[in-house]
Amino acid sequence: MFDFFKNLFRRRGLADRETLPPPSPPRDPDDTVPLAELGMKTSPDATRMLLRPISPTRLSVGVAQDVGRVRSHNEDVLLSFHGELAGLEAMPNFGLFIVADGMGGHSLGERASSVAARAVAKAVLDEVLPSLLADPQADVERPTLTEVMERAMAGGNNAVVEGVPEGGTTLTAALILGDQLILSHVGDSRAYLFAEGHAEQLTRDHSLVQRLVEMGQITEDEAAVHQQRSVLYRAVGQGEGLEVDVMLRRLSPGTLLLICSDGLWSLLPTHLIQQIIRQSASVQAACDALVKAANEAGGPDNITAILIQLPG
Amino acid sequence: MTNRLGISGDSSLKPGATLMNRYSIIRVLGVGGMGSVYQARDLRFPNVTKYAAVKEIINIADPSMREMVVKIFEREANTLASLDHPAIPKIYDYFNQGDRSFLVMEYIDGKDLETYLNDAPGLLGEELVVEWAIELCDVVSYLHNHKDKDAKPDPIIFRDFKPSNIMLDQHQSIRLIDFGIARNYMAGQKGTMIGTEGYSPPEQYRGEASPAGDIYALGATLHHLLTKQDPRIEPPFSFSERPIRKVNPAVSMELEAIINTALNYNPGDRFPTAHDMKVALQTFKRKTSALSHISKPLPTGRIDPAKIAGAPSATPAAAAATGSEPAVVVAGEVSPLWAFKCEDEVRGGPVVANDVVYVGAYDNNLYAVSAPDGKMLWKYATDGGLPGSPTVHNEVVYIGSEDRRLHAISTRAGKLQWSYYAEAPIRSSPRISDGHIFIGADDAKLHAINLQNTRATWRFPAADAVRCRPAIGGGMVYFGCESGDFYAVDMRGERKWAFKAKRALTSSPALFNNTLYVGSMDGNVYALDAGNGWKIWQFRANKGILSSPAVEGNLLVVGAADGFIYAIDIRTGREAWRYQAEGQVNSSPVIHKGVAYVGSIDGSVYALELANGKLRWKFKSGAPITSSPAVANDVVYVGSFDKHLYALAA
Numbered sequence: 001m002f003d004f005f006k007n008l009f010r011r012r013g014l015a016d017r018e019t020l021p022p023p024s025p026p027r028d029p030d031d032t033v034p035l036a037e038l039g040m041k042t043s044p045d046a047t048r049m050l051l052r053p054i055s056p057t058r059l060s061v062g063v064a065q066d067v068g069r070v071r072s073h074n075e076d077v078l079l080s081f082h083g084e085l086a087g088l089e090a091m092p093n094f095g096l097f098i099v100a101d102g103m104g105g106h107s108l109g110e111r112a113s114s115v116a117a118r119a120v121a122k123a124v125l126d127e128v129l130p131s132l133l134a135d136p137q138a139d140v141e142r143p144t145l146t147e148v149m150e151r152a153m154a155g156g157n158n159a160v161v162e163g164v165p166e167g168g169t170t171l172t173a174a175l176i177l178g179d180q181l182i183l184s185h186v187g188d189s190r191a192y193l194f195a196e197g198h199a200e201q202l203t204r205d206h207s208l209v210q211r212l213v214e215m216g217q218i219t220e221d222e223a224a225v226h227q228q229r230s231v232l233y234r235a236v237g238q239g240e241g242l243e244v245d246v247m248l249r250r251l252s253p254g255t256l257l258l259i260c261s262d263g264l265w266s267l268l269p270t271h272l273i274q275q276i277i278r279q280s281a282s283v284q285a286a287c288d289a290l291v292k293a294a295n296e297a298g299g300p301d302n303i304t305a306i307l308i309q310l311p312g
Numbered sequence: 313m314t315n316r317l318g319i320s321g322d323s324s325l326k327p328g329a330t331l332m333n334r335y336s337i338i339r340v341l342g343v344g345g346m347g348s349v350y351q352a353r354d355l356r357f358p359n360v361t362k363y364a365a366v367k368e369i370i371n372i373a374d375p376s377m378r379e380m381v382v383k384i385f386e387r388e389a390n391t392l393a394s395l396d397h398p399a400i401p402k403i404y405d406y407f408n409q410g411d412r413s414f415l416v417m418e419y420i421d422g423k424d425l426e427t428y429l430n431d432a433p434g435l436l437g438e439e440l441v442v443e444w445a446i447e448l449c450d451v452v453s454y455l456h457n458h459k460d461k462d463a464k465p466d467p468i469i470f471r472d473f474k475p476s477n478i479m480l481d482q483h484q485s486i487r488l489i490d491f492g493i494a495r496n497y498m499a500g501q502k503g504t505m506i507g508t509e510g511y512s513p514p515e516q517y518r519g520e521a522s523p524a525g526d527i528y529a530l531g532a533t534l535h536h537l538l539t540k541q542d543p544r545i546e547p548p549f550s551f552s553e554r555p556i557r558k559v560n561p562a563v564s565m566e567l568e569a570i571i572n573t574a575l576n577y578n579p580g581d582r583f584p585t586a587h588d589m590k591v592a593l594q595t596f597k598r599k600t601s602a603l604s605h606i607s608k609p610l611p612t613g614r615i616d617p618a619k620i621a622g623a624p625s626a627t628p629a630a631a632a633a634t635g636s637e638p639a640v641v642v643a644g645e646v647s648p649l650w651a652f653k654c655e656d657e658v659r660g661g662p663v664v665a666n667d668v669v670y671v672g673a674y675d676n677n678l679y680a681v682s683a684p685d686g687k688m689l690w691k692y693a694t695d696g697g698l699p700g701s702p703t704v705h706n707e708v709v710y711i712g713s714e715d716r717r718l719h720a721i722s723t724r725a726g727k728l729q730w731s732y733y734a735e736a737p738i739r740s741s742p743r744i745s746d747g748h749i750f751i752g753a754d755d756a757k758l759h760a761i762n763l764q765n766t767r768a769t770w771r772f773p774a775a776d777a778v779r780c781r782p783a784i785g786g787g788m789v790y791f792g793c794e795s796g797d798f799y800a801v802d803m804r805g806e807r808k809w810a811f812k813a814k815r816a817l818t819s820s821p822a823l824f825n826n827t828l829y830v831g832s833m834d835g836n837v838y839a840l841d842a843g844n845g846w847k848i849w850q851f852r853a854n855k856g857i858l859s860s861p862a863v864e865g866n867l868l869v870v871g872a873a874d875g876f877i878y879a880i881d882i883r884t885g886r887e888a889w890r891y892q893a894e895g896q897v898n899s900s901p902v903i904h905k906g907v908a909y910v911g912s913i914d915g916s917v918y919a920l921e922l923a924n925g926k927l928r929w930k931f932k933s934g935a936p937i938t939s940s941p942a943v944a945n946d947v948v949y950v951g952s953f954d955k956h957l958y959a960l961a962a
Contacts (some may be wrong), residue, residue, distance in 0.1 A: 090843050103506065139812060146849040146885045168506050178843050179826070208508045208517070211548040215577060218512045228508075228517065232548055235506045246884050248848060250825050 011096040058084045059095050059176065060309040062283030065290040068263055069299030075102040075109035076261045076302040077117040077169075081125065082176075089136050092178030096124050097306045099189045103235065104167035112167030113161050116236045120173055120184075122133060122208060123152035128175070142304035147247055153236075160237030168235040172259050174268045179310065181257065183247040187235050189304075190265050193249065194256040194277065199270050202247050206234035224266070228312045253312020256283075262291070263301035267294045283307045323370060324348045330355070346370055347412065349490075351419060351585060363419035364404060365489075368412045385413045391468065392417075392491055395458070399451035399486050413509045420489065421482050425475035429537060438567055441537050447486040448478070448530055451591035456523040456586055467519045473529035474511045475536060492815050501904055510544030511536075514577055524579035527586060532572025538563055538571075551575045566596050571905050601827055638947060649947065649959040652687030654679060658951025659697075660711075660741070661940035663898070665704040668723065669942070669949050670711075672698025678711050678719070679957070682727055682943065690726030694719055700741040701781070701940065703749075705763075712738030712751055718761065730766045735761060741781035741820070746803060750789055752778025758791055760805060764936045770805030780860070781820040783828060784872035786842065789830055792817025798830065800845060809845035813838065818944060820900070822868075829868055829882070831857030837870055837878075839885060849885025853878060860900035860940065862908065869908045871897025878908055879917065879925055889925030893918060900940035902948075904962055909948050911937025915961065917950050931960050 059082050067074040069192065082095035100117045102109030131142040156171060170187020183191055188205040204210065208231040209223035223229060236242060251257070264272070268290065277292060280286035287305045294303045327347070329337045333353040342349045349370035354362040362739060369385055371378045389406040392415075401418040408414070411620035424667065425444070452470065460466035472490065479487040484821035532543055535551050539559040546554065552575065556568045570592050576582050581588040638857035655675035662671035667683045674697045680689040696714030703710045707723045714737040720729040734753035742751040748769060749761045754777040760769045776795035783790040789810065792798040796813040798821075828840040833856035839848040861870040867888055868880045873896040879888040895914030902909050905929055908920045913936040919928040934954035941950040948960040 007716050045750065082569050090847070136809065141812075142846055144847040144850045177840060177846060180841050180846070180848055183849070206547070208548050210580060211519050211550075212514060215514055215549060217518060219336075226517070231506055231508055233508045238506055238545060246886070248885065250827070 002196075014259075017033070017256060022232075038056045039220050044248065057093070059093050059309050060283045061095065062285070062287040063305070064284075064287035065304045066291045066295060066299070066302070068302050069295055069300055071300075073107065073110055073294065074115055074302050076100070076263065077102070077110075077113040077303040078306060079117045079121050080306055081121065082308075085133075087290075091132050091136075092129070093176065093311070094132055095174070095176040095308060096121060096128075097173065097176075097257075097259055097308060099259045099261055099275075099304050099306060100171040100236070100304070101167040101187065101189050101304070102167060102168045102261075103165070103232075106166030106193045108164055109169070111212075112164040112237055113162045113169040113171075116156040116169045116171050116215045119170065120152045120156040123155045124148055124173070124175060127151070128177075132177075145175060145177065145182050146248070148245065149173065149182050150244060153184050153186070154242065155238050157240075157242040161239065163239065168237040170232070170261070171236045173261055174257060174308070176251070176257075176308070176310075181248045181251050183249070185245045185247070186242065187232055189261045192258045192260075192270065192273070193251070194258065194274060195252055195254070199274050201270070202249070204245065205232075206245075207232050229266075229268040251310050253310055255310045257308045257310075259306045261302060261304040263303040264290060264294050264305055267297040267299075267300070267303075277307065283309050318528040318655075318816065325350060325368070329410060335364060335414075335416060337366070339699060352416075354651065354671065363421075364416050365401070365419045367417070368413075371413065371667050382408065382413055385415075388491070389415055394461075395455075395468075397451055397454045399455075399488050402487060403489060406821070412918050420479045420487050422479045422487070424489070425480060425533075427476075427535065428480055429475055429540060430510075435540060435562070436537055438538065438563050441534060442593055442600075443569065444478075444480075444486050444537070445530075445534055445580075446590055446593050446597065448488075448533075449586045449593060451486070452523075452526055452530060453586035453590060456526070467523055469523065470526050470529075471521055472511075473514070473526060473533050475533055477729045478533070508544055508548050509543065510546075510548070513551055513579070517581060522579065525573050525583065527582045527589060528576075528579075530586070530589070531571050531582075534571050535575065538567075552864040564596070564600060566599070570596060581920075607941040622949045623953055627638070645861075646931050646960060648931065649961055651959075652679070652681050652686045652688065652957040654951075654955050654957065656697075656924045657953040657954070657955060658957055659699045659939055660951065662942045662949045662951060662957060663702050663704055663709075664942050664949060665723070665943035666711075669957065669959075670702045670704065670709050670723075670952050671949075672700065672711050672713075673951070673955070674698065676713070677713075678709070678721065678726075679703060680709075680723070683947065683949070683955060683959070685959075686800050692719070692721050692726045692728070696737060700737045701852060703742045703744055705744045705749075710742045710744070710749055710751075712740055712742060712753070713889065714739065718742065718749070718751055718840070720758075720766075732759070732761050732766060732768070736777070739777070743782050743784055745784040749926055750782045750784065750791075752780065752791060752793070754779070754780065756793065758782060758789065758799075758801070761787070772799065772801050772805050772807070774799060776816075779818050780830075783821040783823040785823045788842065790821050790823065791843065792819070792821065792830055792832075794818065796832060796834065798840070798845075800842070811838075811840055811845045811847070818858050819870075822861045822863050824863040826884070827882070829861045829863060831861060831870055831872075833857065835872070837861060837868070837880060839882065850880070851885055851887070855896075858898040858938075859910070862903045864922065869901040869903060869910070869920075869922070870901060871901065871910055871912070873898065877901070877908070877920060877925070879908075880920070890916065891920055891925045891927070895936070898938045902941050902943055904943040905946075906949075907942045907962065909943065909950075909962070910953075911939065911941060911950055913938070915952070915954075917941060917948065917958075919948075920962070931958065933958065 057287045065078045077100040077173050079098040085091040098117045100113035102113030105296050127143045127148045134140040170189045172189040175182040184205045188207045191202040193200045209226045209229045212218045276289045277286045287307050290305045291303045325337045338351045340348050346512035347370045350366045352364050352366045393403040405416040455468040458468045465753045477490045477913045489724050511529040511532040513525040538556050556563050583669045645689035654673035657674045660672045662669050669681045672678050676694050677691045679691045692714035694715050700712050709721050712718050718732040735755035739754045742749050752758045756774050757771040762769050774793040775797040776793045778793045789801045794816045798811040813832035815833035821828045821830040826842045834851050837851040853872035856873045861868045866883050871877050877891045893912040895912045897912045899911035906922045915933050917931045930936045934951035936953045939951050941948050946962040948962050953958045
């Protein structure tokens with residue numbers, strides 16, 4: 001398995017970049033230009049992440065999604081909103097990013113993830129955008145960010161309970177305001193931070209095997225092949241009073257945030273994810289390469305990745 | 313993706329269908345992993361209505377697998393038929409018909425415990441659950457002591473204890489159902505599923521099935537019955553994080569301890585046998601029934617976790633200790649290294665520099681006291697009370713006074729170097745940065761005073777009196793005022809952003825990792841983004857907050873007028889622990905070497921472990937403590953309304 005990955009990534013090394021398929025067109029017309037196009041050199045030996053946002057002040061965002069090679073349905077949802085306002089009364093950079101992975105028979109999974117992601121996004125945008133665009137000198141009552149996220153997650157949960165009662169979904173939502181990250185999480189999609197060469201998994205899977213690993217009953221390797229590895233004990237849409245994990249982080253300049261579904265992380269060990277990102281020319285190219293690598297490793301599940309880089 | 317039930321409902325037998333010309337299907341009782349369980353009528357008894365429960369296994373298509381399944385099915389049916397215990401249903405018959413195998417057994421007219429629990433209006437009483445628990449231990453013990461036909465030990469592991477597998481029959485007796493013949497042959501699961509088995513012990517997920525595993529599952533079942541918290545939708549193995557008595561305070565501590573023993577992660581830490589657990593339950597039952605005629609009020613409401621953990625709590629002697637003699641030492645309390653008496657109440661916090669403690673008192677004096685022995689070095693008289701804390705910088709001690717002046721006094725001689733006049737009393741504590749001293753006053757201004765020329769470089773107008781100590785960082789000054797307005801002002805005195813709490817911000821903000829933490833009389837602790845003033849989180853106490861937060865690592869500690877000392881995880885904005893003092897906590901905590909020190913109106917200084925809020929020690933002075941303690945060289949210095957400054961070993 002490991003050798004397979006090594007070979008996979010040797011082929012993808014920078015030396016023979018021309019053998020790579022052409023990068024897919026950016027999904028966001030406003031997105032980052034790959035560094036190569038600006039004639040900048042990247043070095044695989046550098047210890048810190050090589051990606052550099054083009055603009056020194058804005059968030060760089062890449063997104064990619066694929067149904068994978070086995071499934072006929074796509075039950076993953078990817079949602080990305082971000083904006084900036086520069087000038088006299090600049091506002092802090094704003095971004096809202098959601099990955100949701102639905103579950104339940106028939107089309108319940110895809111409906112549950114979609115209903116939840118849209119409900120959460122609408123609730124957050126409704127509350128945050130008016131304050132964000134208000135006159136900064138005026139005494140405007142601004143909402144408390146963790147509470148905005150908590151209300152939104154509760155709303156997303158209700159939307160699934162009422163709209164898709166037999167379905168459920170994971171949901172990992174990241175709100176970025178300036179350099180503050182507020183992360184809400186339920187299920188086994190994941191968020192990782194990559195800063196100065198270090199990888200940190202921010203989220204904790206709400207899965208049976210994760211608990212067994214934490215208790216020292218099984219190893220990470222045993223968890224990866226455990227018969228019950230897909231059993232979650234918490235998901236959006238399983239009744240009232242959903243308990244949501246909330247995490248706060250101050251993000252240093254240049255930090256990368258990856259949000260992905262298990263169709264990505266269960267196929268690619270963290271160090272490989274890191275390596276792929278390091279070898280990519282832009283956040284968008286990195287997302288495309290991550291999805292491609294998960295497919296080449298078998299693509300048994302839907303694959304979703306959002307990669308965000310902070311300015312600086 | 314996978315249907316959680318494994319098979320579609322269509323394959324169930326319809327009512328009226330007859331098996332072996334004898335069993336007429338009446339209805340489906342339940343649908344399991346490998347088939348359904350039916351209620352059937354036995355047609356051999358035409359004149360009486362005799363029911364039977366018929367359990368089916370729908371065989372798999374693969375012929376070799378099928379043969380194996382049938383063989384194991386027959387073997388298990390034989391084992392069941394050999395069992396003789398009142399809680400185990402009788403087996404009447406088994407046979408194969410078409411693609412299915414059937415097991416005919418005693419029909420139990422009753423309710424399973426899951427249904428019973430869901431139908432119960434409130435929480436179940438412990439007498440009832442203990443009765444069931446004893447019967448369950450009895451049948452489990454019977455199964456574990458099973459012997460084969462050659463009288464060799466052949467323990468039967470039930471493997472699937474849960475309320476839905478336990479019936480309460482028409483005589484209110486416990487009956488075990490679903491011996492899970494099909495359990496071993498569940499098809500491998502595909503796709504993400506929600507809901508765990510919930511009751512299984514950790515080792516079962518490594519493939520270990522043992523009597524100790526049944527004891528764990530029994531404990532899990534009892535936990536569910538007493539708390540109504542379904543373990544299938546809680547984090548797996550989280551029973552110890554969800555103490556029974558926290559949900560159901562009517563449950564005895566002894567019963568909780570028995571269930572916790574059964575729920576130990578390590579099989580060796582559980583009851584060695586089901587019989588041992590039964591004995592423990594019987595002993596408990598005898599004790600409670602003997603005591604039941606002595607009615608005593610059950611504890612209600614919130615339980616103080618510190619007290620459950622066995623931390624020393626107040627004794628009657630402590631309550632009686634107020635009055636003339638301060639520092640009465642009682643159990644769990646410490647005595648001071650020394651005490652220094654001022655002429656009036658000490659309301660401001662001390663500061664320690666070069667082995668000298670500086671503290672202001674309401675007798676208008678600033679005292680300099682030798683830290684090692686508590687001897688007075690000098691005192692300096694202002695013309696007003698000193699409610700704030702001093703600051704020491706380059707051999708000068710600065711303190712604001714209700715005489716409207718900021719006094720700069722030499723640390724050596726205790727003589728005035730210079731003073732600065734505000735337009736109203738000063739109740740704020742100063743902060744020094746960038747060659748300036750920043751201090752608020754009741755004239756509703758924050759004063760930035762140049763230390764070289766002792767004149768104000770600027771005065772920032774606030775909406776009301778400024779009584780907090782400002783926070784400074786990244787070229788910005790942050791402070792709140794009595795109207796609840798909070799300001800971020802740059803070093804030129806220009807406002808960058810503002811924020812408004814609903815009531816006064818007397819608490820001093822703490823600046824940590826570009827986030828400001830401040831308490832308000834509106835009962836909230838606010839976490840504000842220092843860059844833009846957005847509220848990142850807010851934490852609600854039950855009453856106002858005068859105390860200034862202290863932050864270390866991921867924890868913030870603050871007191872509130874509701875009598876609690878709260879620790880908040882700054883990475884989530886959620887409570888990590890709380891400790892109940894015996895009075896309002898308006899003093900500001902200090903954190904030193906993993907311990908938080910804070911005073912209370914109840915007269916005590918509490919030393920609490922930062923990690924979990926456990927009381928390490930407390931010291932009781934003769935009157936309220938509202939000021940913040942100071943720690944230097946592992947000694948805690950604190951002033952009290954009993955006029956004393958105390959030195960306590962940290």
